[in-house]
Amino acid sequence: MKQEISTLMDGELFEDEADSLLGRLKNDSTVRKNWAVYHLIGDILRQPEHIHCDLSAKVRELLRDEPTVLAPRGRAVKQRMRTFALSAAASLSAVGVVAWMSLQISPEVVPQLAMQQSALRPVSMQIRTNSNDYLVAHQEYSPSAVVNGSASYIRTVSYTRDDAALQTNHGEIQPK
Amino acid sequence: MKVHVALCGVLAALVAHAHAEERSALDWLGIAAIAGHQTNYSGVFVYQYDDRVETSNLIHVTEPSGEFEKLESLDGPKREIIRHDGQVWSYTHHQMVQMESQQGRSRFPSLLPEQLSALSANYQANLLGVERVAGYNAHVILFQPKDNLRYSHKMWVHTDSGLLLKAAVQGDKNQIAEQYSFTQLQIGGQIDRSWIKLSTAADLHGKGSHHSLEAAKDITPTNSGWVADMVPTGFKKTMEILRTMHGKHAPVTQMVFSDGLSAISIFIEPNDGDEDDVEGLSSRGAVSLYHKVLDKNLITVVGEVPPRTVMQVLESVRYNGK
Numbered sequence: 001m002k003q004e005i006s007t008l009m010d011g012e013l014f015e016d017e018a019d020s021l022l023g024r025l026k027n028d029s030t031v032r033k034n035w036a037v038y039h040l041i042g043d044i045l046r047q048p049e050h051i052h053c054d055l056s057a058k059v060r061e062l063l064r065d066e067p068t069v070l071a072p073r074g075r076a077v078k079q080r081m082r083t084f085a086l087s088a089a090a091s092l093s094a095v096g097v098v099a100w101m102s103l104q105i106s107p108e109v110v111p112q113l114a115m116q117q118s119a120l121r122p123v124s125m126q127i128r129t130n131s132n133d134y135l136v137a138h139q140e141y142s143p144s145a146v147v148n149g150s151a152s153y154i155r156t157v158s159y160t161r162d163d164a165a166l167q168t169n170h171g172e173i174q175p176k
Numbered sequence: 177m178k179v180h181v182a183l184c185g186v187l188a189a190l191v192a193h194a195h196a197e198e199r200s201a202l203d204w205l206g207i208a209a210i211a212g213h214q215t216n217y218s219g220v221f222v223y224q225y226d227d228r229v230e231t232s233n234l235i236h237v238t239e240p241s242g243e244f245e246k247l248e249s250l251d252g253p254k255r256e257i258i259r260h261d262g263q264v265w266s267y268t269h270h271q272m273v274q275m276e277s278q279q280g281r282s283r284f285p286s287l288l289p290e291q292l293s294a295l296s297a298n299y300q301a302n303l304l305g306v307e308r309v310a311g312y313n314a315h316v317i318l319f320q321p322k323d324n325l326r327y328s329h330k331m332w333v334h335t336d337s338g339l340l341l342k343a344a345v346q347g348d349k350n351q352i353a354e355q356y357s358f359t360q361l362q363i364g365g366q367i368d369r370s371w372i373k374l375s376t377a378a379d380l381h382g383k384g385s386h387h388s389l390e391a392a393k394d395i396t397p398t399n400s401g402w403v404a405d406m407v408p409t410g411f412k413k414t415m416e417i418l419r420t421m422h423g424k425h426a427p428v429t430q431m432v433f434s435d436g437l438s439a440i441s442i443f444i445e446p447n448d449g450d451e452d453d454v455e456g457l458s459s460r461g462a463v464s465l466y467h468k469v470l471d472k473n474l475i476t477v478v479g480e481v482p483p484r485t486v487m488q489v490l491e492s493v494r495y496n497g498k
Contacts, residue, residue, distance in 0.1 A: 012349075126226070127460040131476075133422045134443060135463060138478040141415060141432045142439035143291060146209050151343075151356050153247060153257045153264065154223045154232055155463055 005034050009042065037062070132156050201301035201317040202292055204333045211338030212236075213243055218368065219310070219361030220250070225354040225461030237367055244372050258371070295436030298322060298410035299329075307332060309341040310358040319437060325408040325485045327353055327462055329437055337363050345462040347482060354461030395419045399498065400429040402444050406492030408485060410435045421445075438462075440479035440489055447474040457483055466490045 004021050007013045013021065025031050037059065127135065135156045139145055145152045199207075218235045231250040236243070245259040256267040266273050295301070299319040307316050314332035321328055328350075332342035342357040398418040411433035421428045421443075429444040447469050457466050465478045466486040475493050477486040 125456065125458040127458045127463065127465050130423075131458070131465055131467075133424075134441075134465060134476055134478050135460075137419070137421055137428075137430060137443070138432075138439065138441040138463075141430075141434075141441070142480065143434055143437055144439070144480055151221065151223070151232075151234060151247070153259075153266075154230065154249075154356075155225075155354075155461055156266075 001031065002034055002038075005031070005038055009038055033058075201303045201319070202296060204303070204315050204317055204338070205295075205301075205331065206292060207338040208331065208333045208340045211334075212340055214238060215337050215339055215363060216367055217337075217339060217361060217363045219358045221356055221358045221361075223354070223356050223461075224352065226459075231359075235367060235371070237369055237372070239369075239372065244369075246371055291434070291436045293436075294410065294412060294434070295319070298326070298435045299437065306335065310361045312336075312341060312361065312363075314341050323408065324348065324482070325488070326435065326438060326481050332357075334363075339363065345480065394427070398429060400431075400444065401496055401498040402429065402431070402442070402493060403496045404431070404442055404489050404493045406488050407433050407440065408435075408481075408488075411440060414439075438480035440477060440481060440486070442489065442493060443474075443476040443478070444493075445474050445476075447472055457487065459483060470494075 004013060004017065008018055008021055021031075025035055040059065139152060139156060142152070216237045218233075220231060220233055223230045223232065230252070233246075233248045233250055235246045238244075242261040243259070245257075247257040247259075249255040253268070258265045258267070263274070299321055302318045302320070304316040304318055306313050308314070309332045313335045315335055317331050317333065319329040319331075327345045327347055330344045330346060331340060333339070334341050339361075341361065342355070344355040344357075345353045347353050396418050398416055400416060400418070412435070414432050414434045416429070416431045418427045418429055424445060425448070426446050431442045431444075433440045433442075455467050455469060457464065459465065462480045463478065464481060464483045464486045465476065466483075467474065467476050468490055469475070470493065475490055477490040477493075479486055479489075
């Protein structure tokens, strides 16, 4: 359902599917709520300075209820305390960034990730160089190595020049 | 050498047969897997992943002493990978690191019949006709998954040699997760082999000077008692080993599940509190990786599958007792 809403907003839903979804939108309040949240996300991405505060309260409630799936270990305790202290604006812009980054990978993960708290590693995070050993260990036994030969090793030595840059981006979505 | 000649014969027969009558998409995949190890070739290919493009040079020759392959990056800092049968070295930042050493690995790996049958159970395989890649005609084959827990794979296989000229991994809505494609390719003929001597010389004499060259890898089959209940249908466990791993003090349990085209590995190791292993999801091209601490263990799931699949698998990992 959330996937369909997202597709409709992108203008990529087929006409008959769109009609049926619009029908449900009229009758089902949950669908309407999702619709509103998605537009909020879109609005933030376009104009971060114009945010409706009444909506933000709702989103903040939702955020509090969502389980944190991807919070970094070690900082978890500090993070939990900080999360409650967040201003509405900070948490909203974080949702925006996380949603936008995850959109780049798969539209389907947006509904879950967009709702999560701010200290998440976005899904489009590049695999870090220090995880290369896992890739190599995996590659040894993957059928892709049989078909692609050495070409598949390019993955494990890919140029990770932007590791540092990603760290900085990641820093920006952390609450100050 | 005899083996080599015999296999060449088999390949020639397969390709000839493929011409004689219509072969299926699966046949062509099988041919590509063999041809990639049998043919001498040299070319430039581009690897596109996420929002990036990398160009590399690839040389592959089969000598009486085995199969040699050199992959050299042409953009950014110079990185080189040299493979001799099951042994792989990586040269980066002027350092040579042995990446893997599989003595037991078959000299000409190919797709096993059971892999091919697993593949047809999990993917819809279709031949889409003939297209041109790097100046050669290629059969286009498409493997579409029967669920959304894996990617679809599209391959371009040279009509004459059976070489894989291009391969794309696609997610939902056909967006490309990653793609390899030769832009220039020479099949057979005069191919530079000067690097082979260099690499074998380094192999034989320079061992002491190799940076972090690992001691012989210790790999033992194991039954760890760990299970994952939510591995997608069609992924079969192909192995469970206790292994040493570069950069890890304690042995790591690795389970590998394969559906014929992609694989998912689950790594289980004691959590040493290393802050470098940040929990969470990351990806590179078609590969997704998910780390999570479960009790006192660090669990890592890696695979050529969408992010949702590694998450689903990791969330289902539990200790079932021995």
